[in-house]
Amino acid sequence: xxxxKFCVALLHWEFIxxxxxxxxxxxxxxxxxxxxxxxxxTTYDFLxxxxxxxxTSNLNGRYEAVVETKLNSSGTYLSNLSSRTxxxxxxxxxxxxxxxxxxxDIEGKAFVTTVNSxxxxxxxxxWNIQCWMKEDLKLFICNIESLFKNPFKNYxxxxxxxxxxxxxxxxxxxxxxxxxxxVVQCNCSVHECCECHVPVPTAKLNDTLLMYLxxxxxxxxxxxxxxxxxxxxxxxxxxxxxxxxxITDTGSLKISWSSPTLVPFQLQYQVQYSENSTKYIRKTDExxxxxxxxxxxxxxxxxxxxxxxxxxxDGLGIWSDWSALLTFTTQDVIYFPPKILTAVGSNISFHCxxxxxxxxxxxKKIVWxxxxxxxIPQSQYDVVDDHISKVTFPNLNATKPxxxxxxxxxxxxxxxxCHHRYAELYVIDVNINISCExxxxxxxxxxxxxPNAIQSLAGSNLQLRYHRSSLYCSDVPSIHPVSEPKDxxxxxxxxYECIFQPIFLLSGYTMWIRINxxxxxxxxxxxxxxxxxxxxxxxxxxxxxxITVKIGLLKISWEKPVFPENNLQFQIRxxxxxxxxxxxxxxxxxxxxxxxxxxxxDLCAVYTVQVRCKSLDGLGYWSNWSTPAHxxxxxxxVPIRGPEFWRLISEDTTxxxxxxxxxxxxxxxxxxxxxxxxxxxxxxxxxxxxxxEDVGNHTKLTFLWTEQAHSxxxxxxxxxxxxxxxxxxxxxxxxxxxxxxxxxxxxxLNSSCVIxxxxxxxxxxxxxxxxxxWKILNEDSEIKWxxxxxxxxxxxxxxxxxxxxxxxxxxxxxxxxGVGKPKIINSFAQDDEKHQHDADLYVIVPxxxxxxxxxxxxxxxxxxxxxxxxxxxVPNPKNCSWAQGLNFQK
Numbered sequence: 104x105x106x107x108k109f110c111v112a113l114l115h116w117e118f119i120x121x122x123x124x125x126x127x128x129x130x131x132x133x134x135x136x137x138x139x140x141x142x143x144x145t146t147y148d149f150l151x152x153x154x155x156x157x158x159t160s161n162l163n164g165r166y167e168a169v170v171e172t173k174l175n176s177s178g179t180y181l182s183n184l185s186s187r188t189x190x191x192x193x194x195x196x197x198x199x200x201x202x203x204x205x206x207x208d209i210e211g212k213a214f215v216t217t218v219n220s221x222x223x224x225x226x227x228x229x230w231n232i233q234c235w236m237k238e239d240l241k242l243f244i245c246n247i248e249s250l251f252k253n254p255f256k257n258y259x260x261x262x263x264x265x266x267x268x269x270x271x272x273x274x275x276x277x278x279x280x281x282x283x284x285x286v287v288q289c290n291c292s293v294h295e296c297c298e299c300h301v302p303v304p305t306a307k308l309n310d311t312l313l314m315y316l317x318x319x320x321x322x323x324x325x326x327x328x329x330x331x332x333x334x335x336x337x338x339x340x341x342x343x344x345x346x347x348x349x350i351t352d353t354g355s356l357k358i359s360w361s362s363p364t365l366v367p368f369q370l371q372y373q374v375q376y377s378e379n380s381t382k383y384i385r386k387t388d389e390x391x392x393x394x395x396x397x398x399x400x401x402x403x404x405x406x407x408x409x410x411x412x413x414x415x416x417d418g419l420g421i422w423s424d425w426s427a428l429l430t431f432t433t434q435d436v437i438y439f440p441p442k443i444l445t446a447v448g449s450n451i452s453f454h455c456x457x458x459x460x461x462x463x464x465x466x467k468k469i470v471w472x473x474x475x476x477x478x479i480p481q482s483q484y485d486v487v488d489d490h491i492s493k494v495t496f497p498n499l500n501a502t503k504p505x506x507x508x509x510x511x512x513x514x515x516x517x518x519x520x521c522h523h524r525y526a527e528l529y530v531i532d533v534n535i536n537i538s539c540e541x542x543x544x545x546x547x548x549x550x551x552x553x554p555n556a557i558q559s560l561a562g563s564n565l566q567l568r569y570h571r572s573s574l575y576c577s578d579v580p581s582i583h584p585v586s587e588p589k590d591x592x593x594x595x596x597x598x599y600e601c602i603f604q605p606i607f608l609l610s611g612y613t614m615w616i617r618i619n620x621x622x623x624x625x626x627x628x629x630x631x632x633x634x635x636x637x638x639x640x641x642x643x644x645x646x647x648x649x650i651t652v653k654i655g656l657l658k659i660s661w662e663k664p665v666f667p668e669n670n671l672q673f674q675i676r677x678x679x680x681x682x683x684x685x686x687x688x689x690x691x692x693x694x695x696x697x698x699x700x701x702x703x704x705d706l707c708a709v710y711t712v713q714v715r716c717k718s719l720d721g722l723g724y725w726s727n728w729s730t731p732a733h734x735x736x737x738x739x740x741v742p743i744r745g746p747e748f749w750r751l752i753s754e755d756t757t758x759x760x761x762x763x764x765x766x767x768x769x770x771x772x773x774x775x776x777x778x779x780x781x782x783x784x785x786x787x788x789x790x791x792x793x794x795x796e797d798v799g800n801h802t803k804l805t806f807l808w809t810e811q812a813h814s815x816x817x818x819x820x821x822x823x824x825x826x827x828x829x830x831x832x833x834x835x836x837x838x839x840x841x842x843x844x845x846x847x848x849x850x851x852l853n854s855s856c857v858i859x860x861x862x863x864x865x866x867x868x869x870x871x872x873x874x875x876x877w878k879i880l881n882e883d884s885e886i887k888w889x890x891x892x893x894x895x896x897x898x899x900x901x902x903x904x905x906x907x908x909x910x911x912x913x914x915x916x917x918x919x920x921g922v923g924k925p926k927i928i929n930s931f932a933q934d935d936e937k938h939q940h941d942a943d944l945y946v947i948v949p950x951x952x953x954x955x956x957x958x959x960x961x962x963x964x965x966x967x968x969x970x971x972x973x974x975x976x977v978p979n980p981k982n983c984s985w986a987q988g989l990n991f992q993k
Contacts, residue, residue, distance in 0.1 A: 128331035140192035235339035249295035266314035339421040348431035350439040359395035380405035403458035438526035444622035455515035543641030547604035569614035576611035576631035648712040660698035670694035670719040707777030745829035835921030844926035
């Protein structure tokens with residue numbers, strides 16, 4: 104029953120406590136503050152924390168709370184105290200040490216609770232408190248640290264934070280109800296330290312956070328006075344990042360860092376740094392708004408340490424924690440900068456301070472070397488002051504890698520003494536060619552570039568950047584201060600490819616390659632591209648190729664692509680179909696033409712044709728070649744001539760008949776243009792006149808020769824018509840007795856060639872040509888024949904001749920009036936061995952001459968070597984003692 108009454112009383116007083124404290128909330132400061140709770144009826148000074156003035160007036164009473172504690176009657180500490188003790192709790196800080204205490208019993212300010220320990224009645228209770236808003240602006244944190252040294256291990260510490268988020272406090276007409284407070288349990292460690300987390304929505308960062316603490320420790324329950332804060336005013340940033348120190352080009356020490364990434368406002372920074380050198384030791388504390396600080400007069404062999412923290416620049420805020428301590432020690436030889444990355448053709452300078460043992464060397468005594476192999480001329484030196492020397496490299500060439508070293512080492516030396524430390528010079532050729540092309544649909548532009556032109560530099564990355572102007576390109580492209588990066592992807596061929604889509608056809612895209620490295624960044628020379636000027640059109644379509652009938656030309660036709668709409672020129676390539684086409688080119692500059700006719704040497708061959716196009720003004724690229732088109736072999740003209748033919752005559756003596764068999768070779772494509780459907784033999788005799796005999800596709804015809812003269816002609820027929828020029832052969836009994844071939848000789852050169860020569864006698868007949876027949880003698884073998892011009896007196900016959908066989912050669916003179924009497928031989932000429940010998944001489948004589956020259960050279964060299972070896976063993980008599988004074992010339 105007593106317990107129930109106590110709980111009701113507890114709830115009643117908590118509600119009154121909140122109501123009365125609503126307008127008395129302690130404003131949370133950016134620094135730490137303390138919560139102290141002490142018995143109100145004690146007069147011992149040690150109950151108040153050191154430095155706190157005990158004021159019984161009513162001033163600043165809005166920061167206190169009264170706690171009445173009902174004590175347990177048992178215990179040794181109750182001897183001088185009543186069983187009921189009132190504790191007064193207040194906030195104070197190092198900046199404001201006034202902790203006023205009310206003596207009047209104001210309603211709603213006293214709270215009774217049960218205390219199981221008497222320790223607090225003697226010493227009171229104190230806590231360190233600091234609250235802040237985390238940098239991510241999502242979490243409000245309060246840290247509570249107990250200053251009470253608990254002598255009992257079973258005393259536990261439990262802390263709850265009760266809070267409510269309100270609109271601007273002065274404008275709020277309604278007081279918060281008790282049930283509107285939310286409770287968070289704080290996380291307490293074994294070291295009597297607790298941390299409370301309050302989530303704050305982004306929209307309520309400017310609202311008022313009203314809260315109070317409920318602390319349970321040592322069996323007692325304490326309630327703090329109310330606290331209030333605007334979360335946006337107590338933001339505690341994270342410590343600055345990336346603290347680093349380096350020597351600048353001017354010889355100063357640069358302390359730099361990066362600001363936290365999440366803060367939505369500007370920051371100020373507090374830098375603590377120390378210097379320890381042979382001259383002096385100093386410590387400095389500076390506040391800056393930039394993210395760097397320069398320290399002058401840096402000396403070799405000195406040690407520097409630095410830390411940095413930050414807080415909001417304008418308005419309230421809390422200092423962040425200090426960054427980790429960074430230590431930097433300067434070497435005995437200081438180069439600034441220690442490394443330089445630059446482009447070909449640029450001018451750069453290095454500075455140096457040289458310390459020899461404990462003395463800094465005069466800058467006038469400093470000399471510079473490159474790779475310890477090349478002394479740099481003094482004309483490139485400059486004296487900056489008594490201790491700083493400067494060397495300048497003009498118009499630099501690209502660094503040539505030396506093994507694993509991709510830089511040149513620059514040494515600063517004390518006359519003839521060089522320190523092992525050096526500066527590094529990286530010179531890169533940044534001339535990168537960027538080529539772009541706009542697709543035939545005019546929807547995207549693809550740019551390609553190769554990184555192979557750049558010497559590889561470890562830790563570097565390449566990035567294409569660009570700036571788009573509204574219209575066209577400037578006369579001299581330049582790198583614009585406002586640019587955008589472009590994603591590029593490495594292709595299998597080693598090129599990077601970047602796609603711009605959508606594009607503005609008439610805009611100027613200025614682009615360059617940026618080389619990013621820890622030493623700095625370099626830019627390639629900028630190039631400006633107008634998408635409309637780098638169009639690669641779609642290839643022509645509907646390409647057709649044919650050999651025109653009767654005209655005999657290769658006709659190519661095509662359709663121009665839909666895009667682009669401007670005038671185009673065309674290029675045609677054509678050639679005989681095959682695995683490796685030997686292309687011939689033809690240009691068409693008339694944009695209105697859609698076809699072209701070209702002469703070709705072989706009208707009966709299959710041709711492959713392709714067409715491509717390009718802007719007529721020469722800008723942009725040639726399109727891809729069109730899909731190949733092929734001609735179809737077909738008859739384009741009548742055959743040029745009929746086939747060559749010859750005859751075989753067989754006589755039947757019993758019937759006194761002569762049968763003539765005509766033989767001809769199939770007509771080739773070049774003569775038939777381009778096929779032969781059939782052959783027709785045209786006969787003419789004085790008695791029967793002229794008639795035609797269709798032979799079809801056969802290549803021989805036998806007919807009966809009955810008259811004194813019989814003329815025949817073989818015509819070739821294709822789909823166009825009959826051959827226009829034909830061979831005529833007349834069989835005449837009278838002309839068959841005309842003999843003009845006086846002699847005929849055959850000389851074998853080898854198994855594949857025989858030379859025939861002949862002599863003729865004068866004749867009144869019109870000689871047109873010769874027909875040569877040959878066959879193996881004494882065998883019923885095939886007769887071979889060929890036509891020989893009439894002007895020839897010697898002819899090489901190429902065939903496979905068997906050496907052990909005998910051959911018969913027959914030479915027929917062919918006249919306009921008929922076939923004359925042949926000259927027939929059945930063996931090779933008697934002096935064939937001489938001709939064979941003469942042929943062999945052409946091979947043997949060059950071999951003999953070459954061998955003789957080689958042998959003569961060997962003998963000459965051998966003679967000189969033998970002479971040298973022989974006389975090396977014979978002593979010079981002039982060097983002998985017995986020969987002194989003798990005249991060997993006598």
